[in-house]
Amino acid sequence: RGIATGTPSTSTGNEAAGTATEAANIVTQPAELYRQAVIYATYELGLGRVDYLNEEFDEARKHFGNALAATLGSVPVIGKLGQMRRYRTAARTSLADIALREGRFAEAVKLYGEAAKGAKDDGRLDLMWPAQRGTGRSLWSQAAHETEATRAAKLREDALVQYREALASIEAIRQGSLHADEARTTFLATTKDVFDEASGALAEMALLSANANATNAAPLAGMALQYAAEAFRIVEGGRARSLLDLLNEGGASITEGVPADLLKRKQENQEQQEAIAAQLNGIQMAGDGAASKSPDQLESELNRLQTEFDSLENQIRAASPRYAALTATQPLTLAEIQQQVLDEGTALLEYSLGAEHSYLWAVTRGGVNLYKLPARSALEGQVAALRDHIIPKQLRRSLTNITAETNDAQRGLSLDTTTPAPTPSAKTPGAKAQLAKRSSGRTPAAKTPAAKTPPAKAPAPTPLPTPITPASPSNVYSAAAVEFYKTAVAPAASVTGERRLLIVADGALNYVPFEALVTSAEGADYGSLPYLINRNEIVYAPSASVIAAVRQQAGAAASAGRDLLLVADPVFNASDTRARGGADAQEGSEAARGLALASAVSDIAEESAPGAEAGGGGAQIARLPGTRAEAQGIAQLARGxxxxxxxxxxxxxxxxxxxxxxxxxxxxxxxxxxxxxxAERPQFTGLVLSLVGNKDNDGFLRTDEVFNLRLGSPLVMLSACETGLGKEKRGEGIIGLTRAFMYAGAPTVGVSLWSVADRSTAELMTDFYRRLLMKEGTSATAAMRDAQRAMIAGKKYSAPFFWSPFVLVGDWR
Incomplete structure (x- = not known):
């Protein structure tokens, strides 16, 4: 009934199996029967997921039971096919998830075991990791409620075994295959859960194994060090996996250094897999050439193509070491980090945020310390409070706010809301989003020439708000900065001392300039606060292992010259006098051109402004004339x-x-x-270049396109980045962009964490390049630190808003 009509019922499990059997008498063709069964299972699993997330566990149990009963093979043909095996495993695992959430740990372990056995019997080893992860979590939770110490210790060790097996299963999933994508979209758990929970469990074991009364300054040793080292390796592996997920989400194609014929064969293989999967899933009907194939024949063909895909991936990795380093990277061990990455003057602070607890590894060449920190939510709250005080509301540059004049023109994007325009869609070219220009210190009203709309009246000048003036009391900011310092850095202060700090952040911590943290509540104004930058030089990295990789890459690359390339002041508006007919070259562009930019602008908006909602105004991207003077000033320094x-x-x-x-x-x-x-969709992170005169691209250089650039081994400086406040939950945006430039050849990348004032930026950058270029051998990190400290001492721009958004990511040497 329901299966045949495509409107499945919400009956009991037994009735669901009967309904499936009855449908077999209605639908005679196996392919059609299979498609209808997929619809039914998808429907029941979907309803179950909704009820589970709403904590309606009884209803969720009913739906998952329906899906399981309908996939157990009582209907001829369909029970043994891949989609049914996947749904069967998902139903079993989800039933166990409910038991775990309800605190029935022993029952959860039993149900997860059945799910793992079912996946193994069905030949879907790639679907075992959720059951293994669930078993590990159940055993760990059971240990927390166990009063007998020996029994609790045994349960924890058994939990670690299951987590290790889950991680091994994840790594065994063939990267880029359809099976890998199925596993990521089918289960309630995610692979990130596995990495987070496994590393957290091992970190807890390290702390339990260490003497609870020992001083935090004592490096770990023995079993405590072994557990901490294993947890660290998992965290590093999780960062590599997150980057790959980011690239997959964006549909990135890493082509630089890969033979063209292998890329073509890989693309053709993927297209064939997608076509067969669409037939099996009922998304499309088979073409003439496949009309005679049964579902099990299509399944066999899909398996053959996936095996072939593996072989192609191996050939590509063998042909391109850079591609292999990115897609099949193996994280370094703690000992390797100590020997290959760190020097005597550098300490690593690596963070891992968790739902219940977070952890900090403090690593020097001589030892390893591990600290337990508050949960992710608590740290995110402190980060939000700190940024609230660094960037007062009056100066936040949310993309949907019309640009207001200030005493110091600010870099940042804005939206014009004078002319409504359709929300970008497949038929709405992003190139049609009209662009506004501005001059330093003054913002003319944005115009939309096509609509002939009168310009809006420019807002009245707004003075710099009191909270960030150099002479104002800084106690509010200082309190927030001290609080976060005490939480996130102070526990390891006795270990790090005055060493350079290599920060590997996690989640929202990626958007915190650690240089601006305050070590104590001293100082009468912003210029006299005891900033962390005064004690430590600071550099950042996507992961500790990446530093070793970029050093190896830079060593293998041809030595870069001494020249500088300065890219600045692009043309954003077709009506800009500098366009010189460039708009004509844009004619005939694809309808979807520019949608990535429009989507990114929409994503990072902090709050909706009139006309910025669905059906509202188009993007109005402001000119940055200050960047022109900045580039010319740097060029003059270079010539000197x-x-x-x-x-x-x-x-x-x-x-x-x-x-x-x-x-x-x-x-x-x-x-x-x-x-x-x-941060909303990290795959849309990128740089806005000239939006006029483009024939083969849209002017928005996205992260996946950066991966394919051909750089030498330069320092890359990005001096006007913008992020949407209030949505920095993950951090993959900045990680992806900086890692992309590193892959392309840059060992060090400078980036700003919020849009900043033109004049203060020009002053900071000029001083930075003066120090970098005039004294041979000066590192970028040392030059930036000295320039920032000089700006603090100069009082005029001593507030962190002006000097602290600029951070350097990568190798400090």
Whole structure:
């Protein structure tokens, strides 16, 4: 009945099996029967997931039971096929998830065991990890309620075994295969849960094994060190996996260094897999060539293609070591980090945020310490409070706020709301989003030429708000900065001392400039606060293992020259006088062009402004004239240091130039334009270059496109990035962008965490390059630290809002 009609019932499990049998008499073709069964199982599992997330466990149990009963093989043909095996495993695992949430740990272990056995019997080893993870979590929870110490210890060790097996299963999933995508979208748990829970359990074991009364300054040893080292390796592996997930979500195609014929064969293989999967899932009917194939024949063909895909991936990795390093990277051990990454003057602070507890590894060449920190939510609250005080509400640059004049023109994007425009869709070219220009210190009303709308009246000048003026009391900011310092850094202060700090952050911590943390509530104003930057030089990394990888890559690359490339002041508006007919070259562009930029702008908006909602106004991207002067000033400094500086301005500041011209000879690549760190959809993170005159691209250089750039081994500086406040929960945006430039060849990347004032930025960057270029051998991190401290001492721009958003990611040498 329901299966045949596509409107499944919500009957009991036994009735569901009977309904499936009855449907077999209605639908005679196996392929059609299979498609209808997929509809039924999908429906019941979907309803079960909704009820589970709403904590309606009785209803969820009913739906999962229905899905299980209908996939147990009582209907001829369909029970043995791949989708049914997947749904069967998902139903069993989800029933166990309910038992776990209800605190019935022993029953949960039993149900997870049945799910794992079923997956093994069905030949779907790639679907075992959720059951293994669930078993581990159940045993760990059971241990927490066990009063007998020996029994509790045994349960914890058994839990670790299950977590290790779950991680092994995840790594066995063939990267990029359809099975891998199925596993990521079928279960209530995610692979990130496995990495987080496994590393957290091992960290707890390390702390339990250490003497509870020992001083925190004592390095770990024995079993405590072994557990901590294993937990650390899992955290590092999870960061690599998150990056791959980011690339997969964005549909990234990493092509640089990979033979074209292998890429073509891989693409064709994927297209064939997708076509067969669509037939099996009932998304599309088979074409003439496949009309005679039964579902089990299609399943066999899909398995053959997936095996072939594995072989192609192995060939690509063998042909391109850089591709292999990215897609099949193995994280370094703690001992390898100590020997290959750290020096005597550098300490690693690596964070892992968890739902119940977070953890901090403090690593030097001489030892390892581990600290338990508050839960993710508590740390996120402190981060939000700190950023609230660094960037007062009056100066936040949410993309949907109309740009207001201030005493110091601010870099940042804005939306014009004077002319409604359709929300971007497949038929709405992003290139139609009209662009506004602005001049330093003054914002003209944005215009939409096509609509002939009168310009809106410019808002009245707004003075710099009191909270960030250098002479104002800084006790409110100081309190928030001290609180976060005491939580996240102070526990390891006795270990790190005055060493350089290599920060590997997690989640929202990626958007905190640790330099601006305050070590004590001293100081009468912003210029006299005891900032962490005064005690420690600070550098950041996506993971500790990445530092070793970029050093190896830089060592293998041809030595970069001494030249500088400065990209600044792109043309964002077709009506800009600098366009010189460039808009005509845009004619005939694809309808979907620019949608990534429009989506990114929408994603990182903090709050909706009139016209910014569905059906509201289009993106109005402001010109950054201050970047022109900045680039020219840096070029003058370079010439004074006997270095060549090439400047790409206006239409030359284009995506096409970045992607096609030879960049390998540059020692420094400085890009001063809008950058978007999209925490909502990190795959839409990128740099906004000239949006006029593009023939083969949209002017928005996305993270996946950065991976395919051909750099030498330059310092890359991105001086005008923007992130949406209030949505920085994950951190993958900044991780993906900086890691992309590293993959392309840059060992060190400078990025700003919020849009900043033009004049203070120009002053900071000029001083930074003066220190970097004039004294041979000066590192970028040392030059940036000295320039920031000089700005603090100068009082005028001593508030962290002006100097602290600029951070350096990568190798400090």
């Amino acid at each position: 240091a006997n270095r060549q500086a090439d400047i790409w301005l206006d239409l030359d500041a284009s995506e096409a130039n970045i992607e096609t011209r030879d960049l390998k000879r540059y020692r420094v690549v400085h890009v001063a334009t809008h950058g978007i760190l999209d």
